[in-house]
Amino acid sequence: MEQTTIDGISLSLAGPVSLSLKWVGQDELLQQLLAAWMVIDDRDIPFNPRLIGKPGVGKTTLAYAAARRLGRPVYLFQATMDTRPEDLIITPVIGPDGKIQYAASSLVSAMLKGGVLILDEGNRMSEKAWASLAPLLDDRRYVESIITGLRVPAHRDFRIVVTMNEDSSTFEVPEYIHSRLQPQIFIDFPEADEELMILKENLPFAPTRILKYVVDFLQRAHAADELYSVRDGINIARYALKMMAATGKDAAELLPLSVERVLGDEALRYLT
Numbered sequence: 001m002e003q004t005t006i007d008g009i010s011l012s013l014a015g016p017v018s019l020s021l022k023w024v025g026q027d028e029l030l031q032q033l034l035a036a037w038m039v040i041d042d043r044d045i046p047f048n049p050r051l052i053g054k055p056g057v058g059k060t061t062l063a064y065a066a067a068r069r070l071g072r073p074v075y076l077f078q079a080t081m082d083t084r085p086e087d088l089i090i091t092p093v094i095g096p097d098g099k100i101q102y103a104a105s106s107l108v109s110a111m112l113k114g115g116v117l118i119l120d121e122g123n124r125m126s127e128k129a130w131a132s133l134a135p136l137l138d139d140r141r142y143v144e145s146i147i148t149g150l151r152v153p154a155h156r157d158f159r160i161v162v163t164m165n166e167d168s169s170t171f172e173v174p175e176y177i178h179s180r181l182q183p184q185i186f187i188d189f190p191e192a193d194e195e196l197m198i199l200k201e202n203l204p205f206a207p208t209r210i211l212k213y214v215v216d217f218l219q220r221a222h223a224a225d226e227l228y229s230v231r232d233g234i235n236i237a238r239y240a241l242k243m244m245a246a247t248g249k250d251a252a253e254l255l256p257l258s259v260e261r262v263l264g265d266e267a268l269r270y271l272t
């Protein structure tokens with residue numbers, strides 16, 4: 001594991017992630033995110049954009065795809081309701097020699113390396129956890145570690161994006177944090193043609209007629225404001241394909257069964 005030393009304190013750094021995610025369609029969303037991160041003058045600073053949408057609309061995928069475009073290492077921090085302020089910054093760990101060592105979070109590792117941090121599902125985090133990020137998210141661009149007493153400044157290439165699920169906040173994100181997480185980029189369900197492309201990207205081995213069936217189902221569900229997502233669609237197609245391979249039965253029989261197995265029988269009303 002990579003180590004670095006700040007003010008005499010040695011930190012082990014978290015590693016970047018490498019995911020096989022590609023963003024398909026809705027190019028303008030990618031552009032909006034990249035624009036928010038741009039710095040257009042020596043006196044300019046980047047934004048800390050927020051991606052908002054229902055579960056499974058592609059928030060994490062968009063964040064990752066945009067981050068990759070910057071050509072910088074990409075780091076992921078999965079926020080939960082149990083995330084403590086120090087988890088976001090620096091935590092003590094027992095080293096192999098039994099001595100205390102310090103581990104930089106993926107966020108601090110990204111700050112030091114000039115990488116991009118995806119703070120995923122930030123809406124799950126408590127107000128206390130958010131408070132530790134306040135100075136990072138304005139023009140100070142640093143964090144303070146209570147445990148080590150260090151102040152860690154962000155590398156000038158550091159960028160952050162926060163994803164938030166629209167309707168599952170565990171805590172109220174405080175107003176002074178909301179105002180630091182701008183602009184807000186809303187992601188909606190894709191149109192049918194884009195949804196088909198997304199399914200093809202994720203399931204390149206699936207016959208188009210199966211994916212079309214799933215898109216028809218999803219579009220009817222979206223129109224009814226149902227929470228079924230592209231992710232659900234991928235699972236429906238994938239399970240139907242597996243059952244076809246296992247049983248030799250045909251898609252017409254197995255697709256409705258797969259819808260039921262993946263989403264329950266309430267979902268059957270969106271089939272023709």
Ligand SMILES: Nc1ncnc2c1ncn2[C@@H]1O[C@H](COP(=O)(O)OP(=O)(O)O)[C@@H](O)[C@H]1O
Pocket residue numbers: 021022023024025026053054055056057058059060061062163198201202230231234
């Ligand atoms: N525009 C898109 N391009 C490519 N894949 C997508 C897109 N939208 C959704 N997906 C796929 O749908 C699934 C859910 O996306 P994800 O980014 O995890 O959603 P969220 O973070 O909003 O819950 C993933 O498998 C992802 O690959």
Ligand SMILES: [Mg+2]
Pocket residue numbers: 059060061120121163
């Ligand atoms: Mg996500």
